[in-house]
Amino acid sequence: DVKVTQSSRxxxxxxxxxxxxxxxxxxDHENMFWYRQDPGLGLRLIYFSYDVKMKEKGDIPEGYxxxxxxxxxxxxxxxxxxxxxxxxxxxxxxxxxxxGTEAFFGQGTRLTVV
Amino acid sequence: AQSVTQPDIHITVSxxxxxxxxxxxxxxxxxYLFWYVQSPGQxxxxxxxxxxxxxxxxGIKGFEAEFKRSQSSFNLRKPSVHWxxxxxxxxxxxxxxxxxxxVTFGTGTKLQVIP
Numbered sequence: 001d002v003k004v005t006q007s008s009r010x011x012x013x014x015x016x017x018x019x020x021x022x023x024x025x026x027x028d029h030e031n032m033f034w035y036r037q038d039p040g041l042g043l044r045l046i047y048f049s050y051d052v053k054m055k056e057k058g059d060i061p062e063g064y065x066x067x068x069x070x071x072x073x074x075x076x077x078x079x080x081x082x083x084x085x086x087x088x089x090x091x092x093x094x095x096x097x098x099x100g101t102e103a104f105f106g107q108g109t110r111l112t113v114v
Numbered sequence: 115a116q117s118v119t120q121p122d123i124h125i126t127v128s129x130x131x132x133x134x135x136x137x138x139x140x141x142x143x144x145x146y147l148f149w150y151v152q153s154p155g156q157x158x159x160x161x162x163x164x165x166x167x168x169x170x171x172x173g174i175k176g177f178e179a180e181f182k183r184s185q186s187s188f189n190l191r192k193p194s195v196h197w198x199x200x201x202x203x204x205x206x207x208x209x210x211x212x213x214x215x216x217v218t219f220g221t222g223t224k225l226q227v228i229p
Contacts, residue, residue, distance in 0.1 A: 004157070035219075040123070040221060041221060042204065042219045042220055042221035042222050043158075043204065043219040044219075045216075045217075090157060090158070092157075092158075101215075102148060102160045102163055103158075103160075103217065104160075105150075105157035105158040105159070106157050107155070107156055107157045108155075108156070108157055
């Protein structure tokens with residue numbers, strides 16, 4: 001089974017802190033994604049990476065950056081956390097850009113910024 | 115750009131009753147369509163997907179979905195709901211953009227199952 005593991009289930013951080021959310025997948029997937037999930041808004045794509053050291057902005061990249069130094073790991077960075085970044089963050093991976101391949105999701109990190 | 119609409123934010127059904135969750139998409143060509151389920155506190159799990167072929171797709175946990183091109187719909191159905199089906203359901207559409215497949219999710223439908 002594909003496993004996508006997010007390093008924390010719950011995080012509480014202070015405003016202005018630099019926050020790292022880590023995601024690791026064990027199936028050699030090329031593509032990895034970070035989504036933000038908010039009630040009534042569904043999943044919104046923050047950033048994605050289609051290969052090591054490659055990254056592309058999604059729909060809501062402002063206030064975030066990412067790092068992908070190794071194929072299995074994709075990190076989301078909040079440079080200076082703000083209260084409006086309180087949310088559930090979901091990481092996903094996918095085999096490749098092939099048409100129709102589905103994504104596999106981690107369990108999510110619920111981040112609270114106070 | 116593609117889009118997905120799930121018109122029902124919340125649905126309540128009785129255990130054993132049938133279920134239909136609505137999904138409408140917007141995309142110029144034939145899309146790739148997905149239904150995912152999210153149990154409380156969990157990530158998303160794929161229920162089924164469609165791109166071509168038979169327009170009635172069978173998925174896991176007894177779910178099925180029917181693609182209707184004329185109505186731009188991909189509704190999810192289950193003939194008899196179980197209490198364990200209580201979860202949030204997301205419809206998604208995959209489309210080509212910039213040389214890669216971009217997936218857009220709907221806002222979700224939360225299903226409550228009552229005894």
